[in-house]
Amino acid sequence: xxxxxxxxxxxxxxxxxxxxxxxxxxxxxxxxxxxxxxxxxxxxxxxxxxxxxxxxxxxxxxxxxxxxxxxxxxxxxxxxxxxxxxxxxxxxxxxxxxxxxxxxxxxxxxxxxxxxxxxxxxxxxxxxxxxxxxxxxxxxxxxxxxxxxxxxxxxxxxxxxxxxxxxxxxxxxxxxxxxxxxxxxxxxxxxxxxxxxxxxxxxxxxxxxxxxxxxxxxxxxxxxxxxxxxxxxxxxxxxxxxxxxxxxxxxxxxxxxxxxxxxxxxxxxxxxxxxxxxxxxxxxxxxxxxxxxxxxxxxxxxxxxxxxxxxxxxxxxxxxxxxxxxxxxxxxxxxxxxxxxxxxxxxxxxxxxxxxxxxxxxxxxxxxxxxxxxxxxxxxxxxxxxxxxxxxxxxxxxxxxxxxxxxxxxxxxxxxxxxxxxxxxxxxxxxxxxxxxxxxxxxxxxxxxxxxxxxxxxx
Amino acid sequence: xxxxxxxxxxxxxxxxxxxxxxxxxxxxxxxxxxxxxxxxxxxxxxxxxxxxxxxxxxxxxxxxxxxxxxxxxxxxxxxxxxxxxxxxxxxxxxxxxxxxxxxxxxxxxxxxxxxxxxxxxxxx
Numbered sequence: 207x208x209x210x211x212x213x214x215x216x217x218x219x220x221x222x223x224x225x226x227x228x229x230x231x232x233x234x235x236x237x238x239x240x241x242x243x244x245x246x247x248x249x250x251x252x253x254x255x256x257x258x259x260x261x262x263x264x265x266x267x268x269x270x271x272x273x274x275x276x277x278x279x280x281x282x283x284x285x286x287x288x289x290x291x292x293x294x295x296x297x298x299x300x301x302x303x304x305x306x307x308x309x310x311x312x313x314x315x316x317x318x319x320x321x322x323x324x325x326x327x328x329x330x331x332x333x334x335x336x337x338x339x340x341x342x343x344x345x346x347x348x349x350x351x352x353x354x355x356x357x358x359x360x361x362x363x364x365x366x367x368x369x370x371x372x373x374x375x376x377x378x379x380x381x382x383x384x385x386x387x388x389x390x391x392x393x394x395x396x397x398x399x400x401x402x403x404x405x406x407x408x409x410x411x412x413x414x415x416x417x418x419x420x421x422x423x424x425x426x427x428x429x430x431x432x433x434x435x436x437x438x439x440x441x442x443x444x445x446x447x448x449x450x451x452x453x454x455x456x457x458x459x460x461x462x463x464x465x466x467x468x469x470x471x472x473x474x475x476x477x478x479x480x481x482x483x484x485x486x487x488x489x490x491x492x493x494x495x496x497x498x499x500x501x502x503x504x505x506x507x508x509x510x511x512x513x514x515x516x517x518x519x520x521x522x523x524x525x526x527x528x529x530x531x532x533x534x535x536x537x538x539x540x541x542x543x544x545x546x547x548x549x550x551x552x553x554x555x556x557x558x559x560x561x562x563x564x565x566x567x568x569x570x571x572x573x574x575x576x577x578x579x580x581x582x583x584x585x586x587x588x589x590x591x592x593x594x595x596x597x598x599x600x601x602x603x604x605x606x607x608x609x610x611x612x613x614x615x616x617x618x619x620x621x622x623x624x625x626x627x628x629x630x631x632x633x634x635x636x637x638x639x640x641x642x643x644x645x646x647x648x649x650x651x652x653x654x655x656x657x658x659x660x661x662x663x664x665x
Numbered sequence: 666x667x668x669x670x671x672x673x674x675x676x677x678x679x680x681x682x683x684x685x686x687x688x689x690x691x692x693x694x695x696x697x698x699x700x701x702x703x704x705x706x707x708x709x710x711x712x713x714x715x716x717x718x719x720x721x722x723x724x725x726x727x728x729x730x731x732x733x734x735x736x737x738x739x740x741x742x743x744x745x746x747x748x749x750x751x752x753x754x755x756x757x758x759x760x761x762x763x764x765x766x767x768x769x770x771x772x773x774x775x776x777x778x779x780x781x782x783x784x785x786x787x788x789x
Contacts, residue, residue, distance in 0.1 A: 220702065231766075261721045268703040271764070414724050416737060450733050454740055579725025583699040 211236045211596055212611040214304040216286050216534070218242035219249015220269065220578050221568020222310035225585040227272040232593060239304070239611055242282040244343060245622050245654040246630055247273065249312055251578065253342045256367040257382035258374065265578055273624060281615060282622035283655065287535040294618055297536030303610040305599060306563045306592050309537055309546060309553070313529035313569040319359065323487030324525065328353070332360065332368045332526030339371055341385045341647035343654065348387070351395035353521025357496050359484055360526035361404040362412040366421060368526050373400045373427050373474050383638065383645040400476045401518050403498060405483040408435060408459050409442035410507050414577070415454040421476060422462060428472040431463040435480040441507040485515055487523055495519045529574035537564065545573050551588025552595075565592050626658030633657040682717040683726060684752045686745040688734035689713055691784040697726035697735060698765065707759070708770040711778055714755045719763065751775040
């Protein structure tokens with residue numbers, strides 16, 4: 207019997223949606239319920255991809271196509287976790303009601319930077335800032351863009367996103383989907399100088415060449431690189447020879463380093479600093495400077511501090527050294543790696559045994575690395591494991607009770623389904639049309655829910 | 666320039682995108698296909714082609730190619746410039762099907778690719 211297979215996927219971001227798509231394409235009998243914490247799907251494509259990246263935001267169209275499949279039921283605004291502290295449903299309840307449960311909740315928090323002064327006012331987590339400018343319902347409504355000089359710590363694409371959004375003139379954000387209060391916030395920013403602080407050397411950064419180049423393509427922004435940082439040692443030469451992407455990055459940086467200072471006339475500047483790691487954030491009551499320790503690489507590019515320090519006088523520090531997953535109550539979590547322990551997508555308990563029916567995919571499985579597309583190939587592995595186990599389950603006649611999944615969804619009551627999301631989507635497009643834009647995001651959770659529900663009632 | 670490279674090229678009327686070049690010919694490893702979030706990498710007889718209008722410029726394909734066949738257009742090595750035209754023109758007769766998986770392999774190749782001598786696999 208293979209007729210009533212049911213799978214619950216937790217998280218309607220790219221990881222969860224690609225997992226659902228791969229699963230439905232490989233098993234024509236499976237029914238998939240896709241649960242999302244927020245009133246809207248698409249996870250980091252909606253709430254992480256930078257608003258000035260409209261082409262990458264189009265990944266949302268591909269995810270939309272997947273969700274149109276009637277065998278995938280979207281259930282938004284559902285919190286999975288500890289029901290005693292207010293969650294709608296627990297992992298154990300899901301495991302009883304479904305043949306399999308896939309955790310795809312991603313990574314949405316900042317990795318902590320444990321240095322003195324990190325908690326000072328004016329020291330911000332990059333993920334919190336991204337959530338603000340991308341209109342996340344749980345983000346701060348106001349953001350204090352008051353500093354003329356700011357520091358961004360990190361060498362990944364998120365650090366570049368944050369730097370680009372901070373330094374871009376707001377007139378260049380006019381065609382994006384940012385909410386009005388975000389646009390107003392950027393319009394007030396007095397920023398002139400941004401220091402991007404990178405621990406490693408130029409051949410060992412994590413960002414992609416396209417993102418780097420984009421920084422140099424901003425209107426009225428100069429990018430300043432110290433030629434001394436570009437002297438490549440043997441390790442760096444090896445990296446550049448071996449990896450095309452690193453070669454392009456070093457080439458781009460070299461072009462910038464060679465620009466005649468007399469040609470730098472922009473009103474805003476980005477200063478790239480390599481071989482500097484954060485030592486402490488300074489300030490009386492709020493950030494006034496950041497002290498960096500110079501680093502040096504060994505023959506394998508590993509970094510150690512030299513003890514020599516350099517101070518940048520800045521009014522704000524953005525810590526963008528990586529995303530971190532939030533543990534899911536009822537699911538094992540390795541605090542050191544910030545991931546769910548697994549073997550080929552099968553979630554493992556403390557003794558290394560597979561917890562029957564429980565799987566993980568995406569950033570919560572392998573950590574916040576790679577581009578959105580990497581999540582698709584990752585999902586394929588977890589779904590392979592899941593389907594192999596499901597076949598075995600069916601052979602043993604050990605499937606979840608028929609109708610249990612439907613009963614559980616029924617019990618959840620007034621949640622936001624696919625139709626509800628389409629109404630939110632329509633409301634956002636209408637809001638955008640009033641401004642001559644494709645979309646303007648609705649931020650407030652209650653407002654999102656109102657659109658989802660009221661519209662449904664009027665149908 | 667304000668909206669980044671993708672938007673800039675729209676105003677220029679030219680599709681700037683990622684391009685697959687010679688190392689893919691007669692190899693078709695397909696690692697890129699698994700990685701593409703919008704499923705815009707289509708299969709011809711002898712190589713894979715990136716759809717210039719469907720591609721969202723995310724760059725996920727480039728680092729996973731085992732033979733470094735994929736380049737951002739501006740970085741395409743001089744000797745492989747024809748591959749830009751080949752990738753774009755391959756879709757002249759195909760249009761924008763909106764997904765490679767549902768389309769399946771497309772018979773034939775761009776004439777420039779079809780005329781190439783058989784290639785030795787770089788992975789062999």
